[in-house]
Amino acid sequence: MAQVDQAQLLEFLCRMGDNTLVLGHRVSEWCGHAPVLEEDIALANIALDLIGQTQMWLGLAAEVEGKGRNADDLAMLRDVWDFRNVLLVEQPNGDFGQTILRQFLFDSWHLAMLTGLTTSTNTEIAAIAAKSVKEVQYHVERSAETVIALGDGTAESHDRMQAALDLLWPYVGEMFVPDAVDDAMAAAGVAPDLGALRARFDAEVSTVLRAATLTPPEGGFAHKGGKTGFQHSEHLGHMLTQMQWLQRAYPGAEW
Amino acid sequence: MKPSEAQIWAWLDDVPDPEIPVISVVDLGIVRGVAWEGDTLEVAVTPTYSGCPATGVISMDIETALRDRGVDDLRIKTQISPPWTTDWLSDKGRAKLVDYxxxxxxxxxxxxxxxxxxxxxxxxxxxxxxxxxxxxxxxxxxxxxxxxxxxx
Structure with a gap:
């Protein structure tokens, strides 16, 4: 097994934690606004799980970094260019269908990733993954069911779901295209090989999309630049102005 | 004199879960260990769900309950592995849930x-x-x- 470079390990942990943080915040934006009470509760619960997972990932990231920062510092005091989440999770909620489709695409990747991480050579990563995977099984069960219900629903709901899929499908590629960090993690047995995850993702996602009477757009174009921090979409900065406002305005505030 | 670990477990079995107060934190299976490390009592607690907001309150309740009984030197340790499972709910706890x-x-x-x-x-x-x-x-x-x- 290859030796793990600590800077690359930190990068990897920030990717895991920033994905759950940014999506957790996005989903929490629905609190009090969802179309029915049960969905409101489900979305809030899922957001809560994701924020809880963030505390574990960014907590470990802060330890690895060793500069005396903690998970809250990383979440609330970094700026856009230091975030390492994939572009998919920072995309705006859109309508309810678009939120659910984004969730389904992320959940499907997340479940495959976490399942692979439960056998990580890094025991702390394996422990976080084992904890998170149980929660994410419930997330994907619900998002898949809801994608099918809306896709194979009324003409209106079908059209909205197809439009959401056309919009979001080009963000799928970034979750699977490995870079130097991903390659190093796979070589050291810290994380699974992303290429191998793609096969599982494609099989499971295509089954659900078929049942939902939805068709992914042609072509393999992928928006990239989120997980490397090279170029986030405009949306992330706007989100952070809300998410980080309190800690920026009143540094160190607690309640 | 230091209270025995069995005594500590019995005290913790009086600490209610803040969301479902009919069962105790011991019934819920989230207290994973109680051990004296020298003069310091270490209590290992595992969260049910990683984002459960009750987790912080539970640690505080455990601390308060033990301090009230004279245990001043204590440390609450969060332990995530092995992850919590509903298999750890006690039979007593399950029966109380139904009644509730x-x-x-x-x-x-x-x-x-x-x-x-x-x-x-x-x-x-x-x-x-x-x-x-x-x-x-x-x-x-x-x-x-x-x-x-x-x-x-």
Whole structure:
């Protein structure tokens, strides 16, 4: 097994934690606004799980970094260019269908990733993954069911779901295209090989999309630049102005 | 004199879960260990769900309960591995859940019967409920909705 470079390990942990943080915040934006009470509760619960997972990932990231920062510092005091989440999770909620489709695409990747991480050579990563995977099984069960219900629903709901899929499908590629960090993690047995995850993702996602009477757009174009921090979409900065406002305005505030 | 570990467990069995006060934190299976390290008492606690907001309150309640009984030198340790499972709910805790109107978890993935009228005719409303650990179900005989403590 290859030796793990600590800077690359930190990068990897920030990717895991920033994905759950940014999506957790996005989903929490629905609190009090969802179309029915049960969905409101489900979305809030899922957001809560994701924020809880963030505390574990960014907590470990802060330890690895060793500069005396903690998970809250990383979440609330970094700026856009230091975030390492994939572009998919920072995309705006859109309508309810678009939120659910984004969730389904992320959940499907997340479940495959976490399942692979439960056998990580890094025991702390394996422990976080084992904890998170149980929660994410419930997330994907619900998002898949809801994608099918809306896709194979009324003409209106079908059209909205197809439009959401056309919009979001080009963000799928970034979750699977490995870079130097991903390659190093796979070589050291810290994380699974992303290429191998793609096969599982494609099989499971295509089954659900078929049942939902939805068709992914042609072509393999992928928006990239989120997980490397090279170029986030405009949306992330706007989100952070809300998410980080309190800690920026009143540094160190607690309640 | 240091209280025995058995005594500590008995005290902790009096600390109610803040969301479901009929069961104790010991019934819930989240106290994973109690041990003296020299003169310091170490209590290992595991969260139910990683984002459960009750986790912080539970640690505080445990600390308060032990300090009230004279244990001043204590440390609460959060332990995430092995991850919490509903298999760790005690039999006493499961029975109390039913009395309280919450159907206990079952490997089959759903409640055996309505905790109010005991009818087997139950249907799922949502896999997510009032707290991260519960799902919403409904009895189609008495028509009452109820919480189901979901398996994890």
């Amino acid at each position: 109107g919450i159907a206990p978890p079952r490997a089959a993935g759903g409640p055996d019967s309505c905790p109010r009228c005991k009818s087997k005719a139950v249907t799922r409303i949502s896999q997510f409920g009032s707290t991260p650990c519960k799902a919403q179900w409904r009895c189609t005989d008495c028509l009452e909705p109820f919480d189901y403590f979901k398996c994890i």
